[in-house]
Amino acid sequence: MISKMLKNNSFTPLVSEEEWHNMYPNVDREYVWTYPLIHGSQPFDPRDIFGDAKVPIASYDTVVYIHVPACLFRCPMCPFYVEIVKSRDDLLGYADAIIKELKMYAKANVLKKLNLKTIYFGGGTASLLYPEDIGRIIKNVKELIPHKNEVEITVEAHPKTIDYNYMSALTAYGVNRVSFGIQSFREDTLKTLGLRQTPELNKKALQDAIKLGFKTVSADMLYRTPGQTLEDLKQQIDEFLSYGITSLSAYSLELSVREGSLRSLQPDDNVDREMFYLINDKMNEIGWNHTAQPDYSHPDHIHQETVVTWKAPQGQTIGLGAGSCSAFNGVSYYNVHDINEYLKVVSEGCLPVLTGQTYTIEDAMSRYLVLGARSFDMQGKPFRDTFGVELTEVFGPEIRLLEEQGLLRRNGTGVEVTRKGKYYVDNISKTFYTVANRCHLQPWGEKMKGAVATSYLHID
Numbered sequence: 210m211i212s213k214m215l216k217n218n219s220f221t222p223l224v225s226e227e228e229w230h231n232m233y234p235n236v237d238r239e240y241v242w243t244y245p246l247i248h249g250s251q252p253f254d255p256r257d258i259f260g261d262a263k264v265p266i267a268s269y270d271t272v273v274y275i276h277v278p279a280c281l282f283r284c285p286m287c288p289f290y291v292e293i294v295k296s297r298d299d300l301l302g303y304a305d306a307i308i309k310e311l312k313m314y315a316k317a318n319v320l321k322k323l324n325l326k327t328i329y330f331g332g333g334t335a336s337l338l339y340p341e342d343i344g345r346i347i348k349n350v351k352e353l354i355p356h357k358n359e360v361e362i363t364v365e366a367h368p369k370t371i372d373y374n375y376m377s378a379l380t381a382y383g384v385n386r387v388s389f390g391i392q393s394f395r396e397d398t399l400k401t402l403g404l405r406q407t408p409e410l411n412k413k414a415l416q417d418a419i420k421l422g423f424k425t426v427s428a429d430m431l432y433r434t435p436g437q438t439l440e441d442l443k444q445q446i447d448e449f450l451s452y453g454i455t456s457l458s459a460y461s462l463e464l465s466v467r468e469g470s471l472r473s474l475q476p477d478d479n480v481d482r483e484m485f486y487l488i489n490d491k492m493n494e495i496g497w498n499h500t501a502q503p504d505y506s507h508p509d510h511i512h513q514e515t516v517v518t519w520k521a522p523q524g525q526t527i528g529l530g531a532g533s534c535s536a537f538n539g540v541s542y543y544n545v546h547d548i549n550e551y552l553k554v555v556s557e558g559c560l561p562v563l564t565g566q567t568y569t570i571e572d573a574m575s576r577y578l579v580l581g582a583r584s585f586d587m588q589g590k591p592f593r594d595t596f597g598v599e600l601t602e603v604f605g606p607e608i609r610l611l612e613e614q615g616l617l618r619r620n621g622t623g624v625e626v627t628r629k630g631k632y633y634v635d636n637i638s639k640t641f642y643t644v645a646n647r648c649h650l651q652p653w654g655e656k657m658k659g660a661v662a663t664s665y666l667h668i669d
């Protein structure tokens with residue numbers, strides 16, 4: 210069964226070295242979130258997902274990521290594949306398809322060896338699912354995948370789509386973490402960026418979530434917004450923290466071509482660096498962990514999804530739903546990026562995988578560091594235990610180069626990102642790309658919209 214693409218067969222287009230990698234001292238602004246890169250043009254056999262792994266597996270800690278690629282409106286800067294829906298009713302049947310897809314993994318008998326750490330409902334707008342549907346998915350995931358400790362269960366929510374009753378229902382279904390796309394409390398910033406939430410809705414969402422007693426309340430914050438000063442940012446951070454959140458993701462704003470005119474109003478690279486360290490210093494001062502760039506958490510609220518996905522050695526990610534991305538059993542793969550196609554394929558008993566890549570041993574070793582850099586600490590022992598060779602031996606030249614630049618330092622048999630290197634984490638990641646991955650861009654969902662496969666793996 211060789212899956213072939215019908216259209217969009219180059220999701221990670223080849224670009225020149227110059228376009229691909231901004232060499233230090235320039236900061237690379239391409240956010241490295243997945244690796245190895247799936248080109249979409251190479252043949253892929255989806256049976257590898259369920260077969261014997263072709264590379265050693267370092268960790269069976271598992272994220273189940275449920276993707277809901279639907280929104281009520283489109284934000285101007287959005288790079289993701291999303292479909293615009295009118296109401297929650299437009300997603301009726303989606304939860305059943307997710308559960309059916311999960312059961313295909315159970316039928317293939319690959320779930321029993323896993324250790325479920327976290328279930329993450331992301332999007333799009335995950336809060337467009339009804340709470341009962343979220344509850345049914347949680348129940349099925351927990352029944353089918355072994356877990357030793359309490360499972361972290363996150364729902365991403367847009368402040369415009371939820372209220373106290375909605376969130377109260379989530380707590381009843383075991384959701385213990387909510388993550389809000391707050392972005393800013395300033396009305397002028399929200400308006401300039403074309404975002405639909407208001408400062409009042411943002412405040413209400415956080416206050417309600419704290420009142421309801423979710424274990425962790427997290428917020429996304431944008432900085433380097435048009436016209437923002439360091440003093441404005443200081444006030445924003447204080448305002449975010451004043452609501453009692455215990456986790457914060459701070460993103461330096463990247464404007465797409467559609468908002469090119471706003472770019473000239475953004476603080477320049479020097480101010481951007483100052484803003485990065487202003488946030489970093491503030492979080493250190495209050496004792497929070499920089500779990501991964503761009504995520505900060507109170508030490509009792511470390512975000513498990515980030516840890517399993519990025520921290521070396523990375524665990525397993527089972528992505529369910531249209532447009533999801535998985536990294537499982539030594540294979541990275543994407544589901545079809547089309548909700549109707551997804552529902553149809555799953556209803557026919559087939560795995561809705563669009564395309565993927567089975568790792569080579571070089572991919573697996575390089576992935577340890579490419580993604581591990583986001584979490585800063587890449588220890589030597591798990592690498593040696595997994596691959597039978599020292600990390601510093603395999604990547605000697607790359608490590609020396611980054612040491613000379615002051616971005617990385619050795620830590621026993623492993624390496625760690627320095628304070629200076631934290632600002633250059635994507636430069637560091639790209640230094641460890643294999644030749645086959647170099648000059649390919651990260652895949653952003655919008656590029657894959659509407660791509661379907663000519664055949665799918667039927668699960669009996």
Ligand code: SF4
Nearest residue numbers: 280282283284287333
């Ligand atoms: S930025 Fe988020 S809320 Fe806005 S359209 Fe994209 S996925 Fe939806």
